[in-house]
Amino acid sequence: MQTLRICDIGLSIDASLAFHSMLKIVSGRSVASWQTSDADHADVLLVHVNSNPGALSAWTSSGKPAVLVIDDRASWPPAPFVLRYPFRVMQLLSLLDSIAEHLRSRSTRVPSDGAAWAGAVSLRHLMAQTGDRGWHIAHAGDRSFLWVGDGQAHGLPATLRGLREGSVTLGAFSAATERPPAAAQACALRDVAWWVGAHGPAELAPWLRPDAAYRVHRWPDFGRLGAVPHLIELAAEASARAHLPAELANRAGCTPGDAHRFLAAASLAGLLTSFTRAEVLEHPKAATPARGAWTRFVADLRRHLLRVA
Amino acid sequence: MSTVDDGEFKIVFTGPMGAGKTTAIAAVSEVAPVATEVANSDLIAHTKASTTVGLDFGRITLASGQIVHLYGTPGQARFRFMWDILGRGAAGVIVLLDATQAGALVQMDMFVDAFLPLVPSGALVIGLGRTTLPGALGSEAFAARLGARGITAPVFSIDARQSRDVFLLVRTLACILEAQANAEAAA
Numbered sequence: 001m002q003t004l005r006i007c008d009i010g011l012s013i014d015a016s017l018a019f020h021s022m023l024k025i026v027s028g029r030s031v032a033s034w035q036t037s038d039a040d041h042a043d044v045l046l047v048h049v050n051s052n053p054g055a056l057s058a059w060t061s062s063g064k065p066a067v068l069v070i071d072d073r074a075s076w077p078p079a080p081f082v083l084r085y086p087f088r089v090m091q092l093l094s095l096l097d098s099i100a101e102h103l104r105s106r107s108t109r110v111p112s113d114g115a116a117w118a119g120a121v122s123l124r125h126l127m128a129q130t131g132d133r134g135w136h137i138a139h140a141g142d143r144s145f146l147w148v149g150d151g152q153a154h155g156l157p158a159t160l161r162g163l164r165e166g167s168v169t170l171g172a173f174s175a176a177t178e179r180p181p182a183a184a185q186a187c188a189l190r191d192v193a194w195w196v197g198a199h200g201p202a203e204l205a206p207w208l209r210p211d212a213a214y215r216v217h218r219w220p221d222f223g224r225l226g227a228v229p230h231l232i233e234l235a236a237e238a239s240a241r242a243h244l245p246a247e248l249a250n251r252a253g254c255t256p257g258d259a260h261r262f263l264a265a266a267s268l269a270g271l272l273t274s275f276t277r278a279e280v281l282e283h284p285k286a287a288t289p290a291r292g293a294w295t296r297f298v299a300d301l302r303r304h305l306l307r308v309a
Numbered sequence: 310m311s312t313v314d315d316g317e318f319k320i321v322f323t324g325p326m327g328a329g330k331t332t333a334i335a336a337v338s339e340v341a342p343v344a345t346e347v348a349n350s351d352l353i354a355h356t357k358a359s360t361t362v363g364l365d366f367g368r369i370t371l372a373s374g375q376i377v378h379l380y381g382t383p384g385q386a387r388f389r390f391m392w393d394i395l396g397r398g399a400a401g402v403i404v405l406l407d408a409t410q411a412g413a414l415v416q417m418d419m420f421v422d423a424f425l426p427l428v429p430s431g432a433l434v435i436g437l438g439r440t441t442l443p444g445a446l447g448s449e450a451f452a453a454r455l456g457a458r459g460i461t462a463p464v465f466s467i468d469a470r471q472s473r474d475v476f477l478l479v480r481t482l483a484c485i486l487e488a489q490a491n492a493e494a495a496a
Contacts, residue, residue: 190449216461218452218461219452219462222463222465222481223436223437223465223466223467223477224440224465227477229480232477232480232481233488235484236484236485236488237488239461239485239488240488240491240492241492251491292490294490297375298483298486299487300372301318301371301377302480302483302484302487304371304372305369305476305479305483
């Protein structure tokens with residue numbers, strides 16, 4: 001059985017005593033064996049949402065999970081692990097099991113679909129390089145290629161159309177010895193990056209984090225890139241404020257896969273800003289979509305336009 | 310802000326002369342748009358034969374029976390008094406620009422400055438026409454200009470003659486308003 005250590009910080013005396021008592025009750029019922037420890041040796045931090053922001057910030061930067069303890073359901077923060085005081089034994093047990101599962105899956109998380117991400121990861125590295133990068137080439141489908149050089153992508157019209165439509169998959173880039181053929185067309189590298197992400201795997205891109213919040217600082221040009229309906233909803237939500245990936249999907253009313261693809265596309269195209277959980281907690285928000293005449297009317301308008309367009 | 314209860318939900322199309330405002334409203338309005346066009350006396354600014362001097366008006370009726378009013382403003386600054394009348398209380402504003410026009414970035418600044426204070430939601434969408442023609446500025450230049458002013462607004466390359474493209478602008482505006490309402494309710 002997996003042994004995990006947990007440390008509580010900033011809780012009231014009552015809350016801390018309750019937590020330690022309940023930890024004994026759940027002993028033997030959880031999927032992991034839980035022990036208390038100090039912060040330096042803990043795998044998980046249990047911290048009150050309004051206390052010790054410095055410690056929380058340092059903790060989240062380490063990548064270890066934190067459970068945020070709240071006293072008021074109305075101020076539920078957009079974080080993956082939240083526990084409301086007064087605690088309930090079964091809620092604590094469920095939360096601890098979720099964290100244990102999260103840690104286990106993270107430790108075994110590998111680029112499970114490495115081949116599917118090869119093109120995106122390779123393109124991302126290429127775009128991050130500065131100076132003269134020379135020419136690089138990658139397979140785009142079985143028999144066609146995409147060149148990157150002079151700050152642009154170059155490919156035959158059918159290849160670029162295939163990338164735009166998602167009918168071809170981009171492979172990893174390697175240094176090219178030949179320039180693109182005369183029939184190749186130039187295309188903005190950012191546009192290709194968007195298409196590669198938008199048509200990529202449904203899982204969260206390997207360079208993005210499920211516990212980080214993301215916001216778009218610039219909208220993609222959907223007039224030029226082409227837009228399917230859910231992408232506009234996702235962009236609107238992600239420009240209004242930062243969201244965790246799971247929260248973004250929920251807000252925009254789309255699947256997690258759609259949200260993951262959107263985030264990958266926006267990230268590859270350089271349109272995304274990431275925030276740590278501590279930064280998001282500076283502006284805690286509830287997770288319930290707004291209801292009211294105004295919102296219903298706007299939603300009706302959006303649906304109407306979708307039907308008639 | 311225009312509200313559902315007071316029966317007024319209006320979207321304003323604005324931008325310089327010749328950007329396609331009248332055409333855009335005609336592309337999405339379910340009724341023949343009301344237009345107030347006269348012969349163009351300012352052929353230096355644009356060579357088109359006629360131009361709007363009052364307003365353009367169109368309408369979209371939802372399944373619930375509620376109505377969205379579409380207003381187009383005159384593009385010339387000498388009719389600026391109409392901008393305030395039409396823009397005040399709008400749910401959102403769509404600025405149409407011609408990417409080949411010299412000074413298109415400055416034009417964008419002028420219309421954003423004129424209309425954003427009139428729109429309580431601050432919902433703004435930029436439609437950029439003729440981006441594929443030689444000498445046209447790309448949408449990135451306009452988005453960067455807005456970004457430098459702290460404005461995150463969509464800038465889309467469009468053809469105002471295509472109803473699909475104009476619907477994209479209106480639909481994006483609706484998505485922004487919905488996301489804003491969600492964010493405000495969560496605050």
